[in-house]
Amino acid sequence: MFSFPLILLFSIVLIAGTLRKLLRRCMQQQPDVFPASTGLPPCSVPYHPIYGHMCDIVSSPDSARFKSVFVDHANSSGLSTLWYLNAPCIGVLKAEHAKFVLRNSIERTGATMILRHFKKVLGQDSIVMIDCGESSKELWRTHRNLIKVGFTKNAVNNMANKVWQVANGFTSSLLRECAKNDLGTKQGSYCAEAADIFKWATLDIFGKVAFNYNFGCTDSLSTTPLAHSLNYTLEDSNTRCKAANLLNPTYQLYCLPTKRNRDYKHHRQNVQDLLKEICQQRAQEINNQNKVPEDHTNQPKKDDLLTILLKSKLESQGAKRDDTYDELVEMLLTVFFAGYDTSSVLLSMVMWSIATNPSIQQECAMEAQDASSTSSQKEPSLHEDASQWESRLAFCRAVILETLRLHPPVTLNSRVFNKDVKLDGCTIPKRTRVYLPITQIHTDERNFARPTEFLPERWVRKNATTDRWLARDFKTEPSFVENDLAYIPPANPQYVLTFSDGARNCIGHRLALQESTMIFACVVRDLTVNVPKGFVMQKRKKFALAPPVEMPLIFRRREKQS
Numbered sequence: 001m002f003s004f005p006l007i008l009l010f011s012i013v014l015i016a017g018t019l020r021k022l023l024r025r026c027m028q029q030q031p032d033v034f035p036a037s038t039g040l041p042p043c044s045v046p047y048h049p050i051y052g053h054m055c056d057i058v059s060s061p062d063s064a065r066f067k068s069v070f071v072d073h074a075n076s077s078g079l080s081t082l083w084y085l086n087a088p089c090i091g092v093l094k095a096e097h098a099k100f101v102l103r104n105s106i107e108r109t110g111a112t113m114i115l116r117h118f119k120k121v122l123g124q125d126s127i128v129m130i131d132c133g134e135s136s137k138e139l140w141r142t143h144r145n146l147i148k149v150g151f152t153k154n155a156v157n158n159m160a161n162k163v164w165q166v167a168n169g170f171t172s173s174l175l176r177e178c179a180k181n182d183l184g185t186k187q188g189s190y191c192a193e194a195a196d197i198f199k200w201a202t203l204d205i206f207g208k209v210a211f212n213y214n215f216g217c218t219d220s221l222s223t224t225p226l227a228h229s230l231n232y233t234l235e236d237s238n239t240r241c242k243a244a245n246l247l248n249p250t251y252q253l254y255c256l257p258t259k260r261n262r263d264y265k266h267h268r269q270n271v272q273d274l275l276k277e278i279c280q281q282r283a284q285e286i287n288n289q290n291k292v293p294e295d296h297t298n299q300p301k302k303d304d305l306l307t308i309l310l311k312s313k314l315e316s317q318g319a320k321r322d323d324t325y326d327e328l329v330e331m332l333l334t335v336f337f338a339g340y341d342t343s344s345v346l347l348s349m350v351m352w353s354i355a356t357n358p359s360i361q362q363e364c365a366m367e368a369q370d371a372s373s374t375s376s377q378k379e380p381s382l383h384e385d386a387s388q389w390e391s392r393l394a395f396c397r398a399v400i401l402e403t404l405r406l407h408p409p410v411t412l413n414s415r416v417f418n419k420d421v422k423l424d425g426c427t428i429p430k431r432t433r434v435y436l437p438i439t440q441i442h443t444d445e446r447n448f449a450r451p452t453e454f455l456p457e458r459w460v461r462k463n464a465t466t467d468r469w470l471a472r473d474f475k476t477e478p479s480f481v482e483n484d485l486a487y488i489p490p491a492n493p494q495y496v497l498t499f500s501d502g503a504r505n506c507i508g509h510r511l512a513l514q515e516s517t518m519i520f521a522c523v524v525r526d527l528t529v530n531v532p533k534g535f536v537m538q539k540r541k542k543f544a545l546a547p548p549v550e551m552p553l554i555f556r557r558r559e560k561q562s
């Protein structure tokens with residue numbers, strides 16, 4: 001019933017748009033991306049007549065094509081110029097420049113054809129989808145203010161015990177699987193795909209801290225039906241956004257009666273129903289509690305994310321119940337979406353980092369065992385008070401920071417200015433898109449010493465008296481020591497842009513650091529981690545933020561250190 005005329009119309013619109021761009025590009029007389037008067041460097045990287053450098057910048061961040069645009073052809077200040085379709089753009093490599101850009105603009109522009117798929121899943125007003133142009137700034141601010149109360153330092157500290165519990169449950173399941181293959185030798189191993197198991201762990205943590213719900217993936221080490229629905233809706237959007245599918249109506253039109261569309265609707269409905277039901281139940285509980293005088297309430301205090309969001313939403317003027325549930329579902333989905341792929345990719349890359357650095361793995365294991373042991377220590381173990389994780393797991397945290405620096409899950413960020421701006425003596429014309437290639441910024445010598453080496457010690461040093469690792473202070477420690485070639489200079493944490501910077505930075509960065517350090521510490525405390533011999537790491541590029549990695553991990557029970 002939709003078939004031919006609709007598909008034909010859709011294809012004609014797409015082809016006409018593409019031809020228009022091609023004509024414009026062919027008629028373009030100007031050889032440089034920007035006029036010389038701006039002071040911006042010319043671009044000598046060859047470009048496609050229609051796409052410009054678009055295909056280069058959507059390729060893997062480790063690829064020669066990507067580096068060619070942003071690094072090889074940058075000027076001495078790290079500035080480069082490029083075409084995204086027929087729009088002139090700028091790339092920056094110096095962390096100081098990137099910070100300036102992020103702190104002075106909140107606007108991002110994205111391809112409408114791609115964003116519309118995520119908007120369908122997350123909602124039209126989802127904070128991650130708002131471009132923050134003049135007309136949507138206020139909407140973004142309202143949503144941001146609402147969500148950020150759930151991620152204050154205090155709120156995330158309150159989540160620590162739940163996160164620690166899930167992390168311990170996860171390792172127990174891994175140990176159980178190793179024991180199944182044990183055959184009495186205590187050498188049993190368990191092999192699993194990194195992306196899968198860390199998605200399960202991230203999902204279970206989200207369920208627990210967001211609304212005290214058990215998705216059950218880490219217990220069973222498999223995907224449960226609801227977890228599958230959540231994962232399906234996000235993966236489906238990613239697939240529909242792939243360049244190869246952008247001209248294919250069966251991927252672009254949701255009204256076609258295809259299996260893909262039916263599955264999408266089924267899983268989306270499952271997710272919506274679950275979240276709405278949880279929101280309604282919680283609102284009821286809050287309502288009931290409000291009716292009971294505080295002293296007589298025997299209910300345990302629920303300090304999960306949903307309660308915080310719901311209270312703040314219901315308190316806000318004129319909030320109507322029905323709209324409130326829809327908005328809350330949108331917020332929960334957004335938060336889940338923002339932290340799901342990103343955190344699981346980070347954990348996969350941490351495993352890669354320690355599997356290829358056995359001495360670092362050993363150091364992490366010793367620290368994690370010490371932090372979990374309940375005997376002899378005056379301070380509480382993490383089993384008693386998980387909120388102490390930052391000081392008790394300082395080295396593990398440094399390994400996470402170093403992984404975030406070398407393998408950031410979000411590899412490219414961008415901003416647009418709504419007026420002409422001066423940067424390093426050059427003029428960035430109004431409405432120009434400025435790209436921040438995060439991996440390249442983090443591996444540039446101008447920003448970090450020995451930039452391509454994996455050195456957790458740039459973040460921590462050992463206290464000789466206590467034999468404990470402590471955070472380093474780059475402001476007071478020297479950047480070099482004469483005649484000490486092995487000296488590792490301290491790193492400037494402000495130059496790590498993995499969680500972005502400025503008013504639009506990552507709301508969940510505290511939770512992301514906390515959960516990844518805890519999962520990592522529990523795994524390395526109880527198990528050894530290896531990759532198969534001869535395995536070569538390959539990061540692929542997926543549209544939505546995180547570059548997925550495919551990596552089998554081999555776990556074995558770790559003997560306790562004496």
Ligand code: HEM
Pocket residue numbers: 102108127128144147334335336338339340342343346408409410413498499500501503504505506507508509511512
């Ligand atoms: C390793 C894990 C994570 C990484 C690398 C990461 C990175 C980022 C980045 C780069 C942005 C874009 C900021 C910008 O436009 O400049 C962002 C935004 C955001 N992140 Fe994260 N994130 C992670 C985990 C999380 C988690 C766990 C949550 C919540 C549970 C979260 C919630 C958000 C939200 C809500 C935004 C939108 C902020 C806005 O547009 O104002 N993220 N994140």
